[in-house]
Amino acid sequence: MFSYILRRCLISIPTLIIISIVSFVIIQIPPGDFVDAYISERLVIDGSINDVDALRASIQAELGISDNMFVNYFKWISGFPQGDFGYSFQHQKPVQDLIWGKLGLTFLITFVTLIFTLVTAFFTGIFTSLKPYTFFDYIVSFFGFLGLAIPNFLLALLLMYLSLDWFGTPFSGLFSPEYLNAPWSFAKFMDAMKHIWIPVIVVGTAGTASKIRIMRATMMDELHKPYVDTARSKGLPAYKVILKYPVRHAVNPLASTIGWMLPELVSGSAIVAIVLSLPTTGPYLLEALRSQDMYLAGTFLMMLAVLTIIGTLISDILIALLDPRIRLA
Amino acid sequence: MTSQTHLEQSPDTELNQTLSAQAEDNGSDIAYASKTKLMWLRFKQHKVALFSAIMIILFYLVAIFADLIAVQDINKYAAKYKYAPPSAVHWVNSEGDFTWPFIHDLKRELNMETLEFEYTEGDKEFPIRFLHRGYEYRVLGLFKTDIHLFGVDDGAALFLMGSDKLGRDVFSKIVHGARISLSIGLIGVLLSLVFGVVLGGISGFYGGKIDTFIQRLIEVLMSFPSIPLWMALAASLPPQWSPIFVYFMITLILSVIGWTGIARVVRGIVMRLKEEKYTEAALLSGANNFYIIRKHLLPGATSFVIAQATLSIPAMIIAETSLSFLGIGLRPPVVSWGVLLQEAQSIEVIANYPWILYPSFFVIVTVLFFNFLGDGLRDAADPYMNRA
Numbered sequence: 197m198f199s200y201i202l203r204r205c206l207i208s209i210p211t212l213i214i215i216s217i218v219s220f221v222i223i224q225i226p227p228g229d230f231v232d233a234y235i236s237e238r239l240v241i242d243g244s245i246n247d248v249d250a251l252r253a254s255i256q257a258e259l260g261i262s263d264n265m266f267v268n269y270f271k272w273i274s275g276f277p278q279g280d281f282g283y284s285f286q287h288q289k290p291v292q293d294l295i296w297g298k299l300g301l302t303f304l305i306t307f308v309t310l311i312f313t314l315v316t317a318f319f320t321g322i323f324t325s326l327k328p329y330t331f332f333d334y335i336v337s338f339f340g341f342l343g344l345a346i347p348n349f350l351l352a353l354l355l356m357y358l359s360l361d362w363f364g365t366p367f368s369g370l371f372s373p374e375y376l377n378a379p380w381s382f383a384k385f386m387d388a389m390k391h392i393w394i395p396v397i398v399v400g401t402a403g404t405a406s407k408i409r410i411m412r413a414t415m416m417d418e419l420h421k422p423y424v425d426t427a428r429s430k431g432l433p434a435y436k437v438i439l440k441y442p443v444r445h446a447v448n449p450l451a452s453t454i455g456w457m458l459p460e461l462v463s464g465s466a467i468v469a470i471v472l473s474l475p476t477t478g479p480y481l482l483e484a485l486r487s488q489d490m491y492l493a494g495t496f497l498m499m500l501a502v503l504t505i506i507g508t509l510i511s512d513i514l515i516a517l518l519d520p521r522i523r524l525a
Numbered sequence: 526m527t528s529q530t531h532l533e534q535s536p537d538t539e540l541n542q543t544l545s546a547q548a549e550d551n552g553s554d555i556a557y558a559s560k561t562k563l564m565w566l567r568f569k570q571h572k573v574a575l576f577s578a579i580m581i582i583l584f585y586l587v588a589i590f591a592d593l594i595a596v597q598d599i600n601k602y603a604a605k606y607k608y609a610p611p612s613a614v615h616w617v618n619s620e621g622d623f624t625w626p627f628i629h630d631l632k633r634e635l636n637m638e639t640l641e642f643e644y645t646e647g648d649k650e651f652p653i654r655f656l657h658r659g660y661e662y663r664v665l666g667l668f669k670t671d672i673h674l675f676g677v678d679d680g681a682a683l684f685l686m687g688s689d690k691l692g693r694d695v696f697s698k699i700v701h702g703a704r705i706s707l708s709i710g711l712i713g714v715l716l717s718l719v720f721g722v723v724l725g726g727i728s729g730f731y732g733g734k735i736d737t738f739i740q741r742l743i744e745v746l747m748s749f750p751s752i753p754l755w756m757a758l759a760a761s762l763p764p765q766w767s768p769i770f771v772y773f774m775i776t777l778i779l780s781v782i783g784w785t786g787i788a789r790v791v792r793g794i795v796m797r798l799k800e801e802k803y804t805e806a807a808l809l810s811g812a813n814n815f816y817i818i819r820k821h822l823l824p825g826a827t828s829f830v831i832a833q834a835t836l837s838i839p840a841m842i843i844a845e846t847s848l849s850f851l852g853i854g855l856r857p858p859v860v861s862w863g864v865l866l867q868e869a870q871s872i873e874v875i876a877n878y879p880w881i882l883y884p885s886f887f888v889i890v891t892v893l894f895f896n897f898l899g900d901g902l903r904d905a906a907d908p909y910m911n912r913a
Contacts, residue, residue: 211745344839345889348847353875459747463754466752481756481757485756485760504748
């Protein structure tokens with residue numbers, strides 16, 4: 197088991213390197229850079245600039261960047277082991293001072309959504325497979341298809357509209373005003389938990405719908421196999437017949453989807469965060485992209501991918517724990 | 526993943542009945558049906574998928590003949606109809622008789638308390654005319670006409686789904702937006718198909734190092750959360766580019782991720798078919814690689830690829846809508862459903878003028894239909910498989 201985990205960790209190292217390159221290249225694609233944007237802004241304010249090249253060079257020296265993409269990349273990547281992700285031009289702060297809080301909240305929302313999705317899919321999947329083609333089953337598949345078809349941002353808009361209609365104030369943000377700038381405490385955590393359910397529902401709906409279908413389908417396949425009949429005929433109580441055999445089997449496909457569920461959840465939470473103005477990665481990434489704040493945007497993009505890599509790693513280990521056949525292969 | 530079985534009765538009994546009836550017609554005991562026919566027979570049983578296919582065709586027809594269906598010129602502003610609510614269509618006239626549907630003219634008053642315009646219905650009746658003469662346009666860019674499917678005479682304005690802040694008809698804009706929103710998914714999927722089939726085919730056929738490399742690439746691309754990646758790519762499009770160019774770049778960006786799913790399906794099938802006896806036989810008879818791929822491997826993969834491609838269209842439509850909604854996708858004057866929803870960004874607008882959200886209904890319905898169609902196609906893709 198240990199060697200399996202080690203091997204799996206080693207495989208993800210080259211993937212991480214490729215991800216860092218891809219993130220950086222994508223950020224560099226837009227024509228012009230932060231310095232150009234800054235200079236054109238100065239042009240508007242000052243009217244004219246005597247020596248554009250000199251100004252350019254001085255700003256570049258101040259920000260510690262050069263025209264060469266490779267130099268910039270290696271400068272950025274070499275700081276990683278020390279936890280140095282470069283400098284945000286726009287916020288005039290080191291990137292690492294800016295990202296952790298946002299990434300932490302992104303992780304919190306993603307994690308809570310993941311748990312919500314898996315728990316809901318697990319139980320609903322079992323119930324609908326035990327009583328297929330009933331009213332409850334049809335209701336679930338109806339909402340399932342609807343959940344798959346509604347874009348996340350639209351669901352967020354609708355919930356915002358409904359909360360305005362029902363409670364008089366539109367839902368937005370992750371904290372009540374009194375906790376907004378307060379340091380982290382148990383009370384603040386509980387306050388966040390009170391607000392978190394709307395983004396969790398919005399981000400989780402589509403995933404939950406497809407996971408219920410997977411769980412239901414594998415359960416339906418397993419329920420009629422001879423080993424279930426055997427378990428029943430030897431007199432096991434009904435809950436044990438279900439939970440101990442077919443459910444154990446049906447959990448595997450569910451667990452193996454965690455890996456590719458994470459990119460979906462992170463990507464869904466990014467757009468929902470923009471609509472609901474949550475203090476997570478989404479809005480800040482968008483802002484950084486717009487202002488061409490390359491190190492900040494690159495680090496955000498890379499960290500989001502890293503988050504999903506770690507998730508895939510965990511899900512692979514989880515599957516290996518659940519299914520001995522994979523461990524030994 | 527097994528798909529849901531919608532039919533109570535085993536689908537194969539029905540299939541067998543059809544086939545045996547056919548056999549009797551031919552006067553023999555042997556029923557014959559080609560693979561395509563078997564697929565069609567199985568697809569036909571999936572009633573929801575069949576209905577979805579018809580609706581999707583209808584949507585595309587509306588998109589092609591958008592000007593015929595549209596009521597108003599979407600480039601014409603009418604300040605006096607700012608945020609007019611959807612017109613109430615009446616069936617009963619002032620005498621209480623049942624008549625041809627008509628609408629009333631609109632009267633606008635400024636509410637001095639809220640400082641908002643409020644619309645009330647006037648007394649005049651305007652029947653909704655079939656094949657009405659409205660604004661001039663060109664059919665498919667060829668010849669000029671002014672015939673519209675329906676409309677009302679001057680003096681009143683027909684807003685089936687209300688009007689926007691510049692007094693333009695939301696319904697007409699949705700009809701026009703269908704062109705971009707529906708075609709972006711189709712073109713994006715075509716591009717993904719090209720990338721996916723070529724790279725997935727190479728990966729599955731040659732195996733070895735090329736396979737490992739392509740699979741690694743797919744893994745990396747899939748581990749990026751798609752919306753942030755799309756955001757990064759879309760934000761890199763300079764604002765001075767022409768709308769048409771931005772449109773093509775957005776489709777290209779959408780297919781950057783879209784191809785990975787298709788490539789995986791193609792690779793799996795090619796790897797399986799490569800081991801089949803007939804492929805081996807062709808190889809031993811001296812057929813070259815290209816011939817084998819074209820003649821033996823691709824035909825086997827076609828139906829699965831089509832099903833997978835259909836299932837990836839909805840994601841593209843949602844992505845375009847989301848990007849445009851955020852303001853980093855398509856921009857006005859281009860009309861797409863996402864661009865239309867940009868107006869719904871503020872909660873005040875949604876609260877006061879909820880009909881601005883109408884385009885989202887069409888996004889949802891289109892995605893639903895594509896999902897159902899894709900499910901049906903996937904079930905029909907392998908007609909030899911026995912469904913439990």
